[in-house]
Amino acid sequence: MPGDPVHIRPDGMVDWDFLDFVRSAVFRNPERETKRNYGTDYRPLLSLLSSRGLSWRDATPQALADYRHWRCKAPENPGRIGGTKWNREAAAFTKLFTWGEVYPLSVDVSRCEDLAADSVSARVSWLTPRTWDLWFDIGPRGRTRAGIAAGGR
Incomplete structure (x- = not known):
């Protein structure tokens, strides 16, 4: 070809x-x-x-x-x-x-x-806006899955 x-x-x-x-x-x-x-x-x-x-x-x-x-x-x-x-x-x-x-x-x-x-892997993972918000709340904001501030922070 x-x-x-x-x-x-x-x-x-x-x-x-x-x-x-x-x-x-x-x-x-x-x-x-x-x-x-x-x-x-x-x-x-x-x-x-x-x-x-x-x-x-x-x-x-x-x-x-x-x-x-x-x-x-x-x-x-x-x-x-x-x-x-x-x-x-x-x-x-x-x-x-x-x-x-x-x-x-x-x-x-x-x-x-x-x-x-x-x-280095070329695999890219995309997050939906909802998943991003959940990740950001639990990670950097330190909240629980329910959106409540996690104790001891």
Whole structure:
């Protein structure tokens, strides 16, 4: 589909395995924005692996550890990423490696050590005006659920 990623290997040939992944239901079914984000997440990994003469199917845990260090911690990398971005990339890689039956998985978001500890959740909780008033009364105003001033304050 237009906008889907295609990986061109250093020899100028299309990576047909990666293209099969992109055309699979695993990649086709997520929302358009997720697919776009994952596509940009795959590019630097595939480029690094290609520079080492490796296919993504040959990605070793050490290659992924080196990649993660470069992406997240290397002082010489001016474009370091934070934990939230790493977790999204790790999810994209897990999807690719699982689909491609690359075992053992070089990165797996179900393993705590493959997730960033400094990740910030994007989940936002919205309160209705009534719930906000109740929270504010009980919290900062120190009242009971019935709206009466709590004793001892």
